[in-house]
Amino acid sequence: MRLTTKGRFAVTAMLDLAMSESDKPLTLAGISERQAISLSYLEQLFSRLRKQGLVKSVRGPGGGYQLAKAQHEISVSHIIAAVDELIDATQCGGEENCHGDEGRCITHDLWASLNSKILTYLSGITLADIVNDQRGANKKASCEQSQQVVFGPRKTRTAEVLS
Amino acid sequence: MRLTTKGRFAVTAMLDLAMSESDKPLTLAGISERQAISLSYLEQLFSRLRKQGLVKSVRGPGGGYQLAKAQHEISVSHIIAAVDELIDATQCGGEENCHGDEGRCITHDLWASLNSKILTYLSGITLADIVNDQRGANKKASCEQSQQVVFGPRKTRTAEVLS
């Protein structure tokens, strides 16, 4: 399980879909504009999301994308796994290079254990959870109050507007 | 908070240190061999880990690295934050592009909220937790506390094996 900006884009786009009150499909062009993600990049992401059965598409005028399942059935881990290439956590491949010396793979197992914990955690968070959480605990959503991570040196590299 | 192979390398290397019974420092060459990570790459990672105060170094023969704190004081999020560049979660930079239309930044906030929850979760898992968990000798399950529900109702979905 990786957690990169690519997955963040996908989650953000899916949240955009989830928050739509309309039962009509939303166009990628609209998502692109609202979330400031390039249209072509969204096309790549939604190609994977569709193949994984997370969204369904409607072609032609009035078309677009809709969630293929209920919000509470789509977890964050589903979305991230759909757009990320999956890599094997163990460098040794799991079998071959390990039996030689005993200590070799212990930390691999430790990481795998942690990894599955993270995966379990993220698979327990659905689109419905996030949307409800936001609607309940928020009265005035604006950008100013987006909480920042409080670790390490905050370099506050202000994101350039990369439209 | 990003979760990449780079962070995984760092966590793996720190686990290697954590599992050492010896009170003597461990060399990067040893970690490199045991964990199959290139020595020079480890040097880069440990340079950051040292500057963040997670490890301490001893130079010269018999030297190497040791944890700078107790195992239960070093969380996974500390390690990952130490080696990763931190990026701004909001694309708009926080101010400029947002006030125009209201819907623009809602999902940004949603993501930021999710992001901080992941961070909270990972900061609740320490090296001691992972090592104890692996040794099977844990009755405390200190990860359980941070696993308590932050969102709404949670369906404990078993993690699919995709990593």
Place this chain on the structure above:
DNA sequence: CAATAATTGACTAAATTACTAGGTTATTAT
């Protein structure tokens, strides 16, 4: 038919990852 919007594929710049090479210091053992 014309406009819309998904779908596909090939291609590219930029960034990040993972690693190599070659040095310099500080410390220990001989």
Place this chain on the structure above:
DNA sequence: ATAATAACCTAGTAATTTAGTCAATTATTG
């Protein structure tokens, strides 16, 4: 002292991933 050790540092580089462009095609609607 000196030689070996191992951290520390700088620069570069190949491979991969990210993020995006461009150009076509296909299906649907009006």
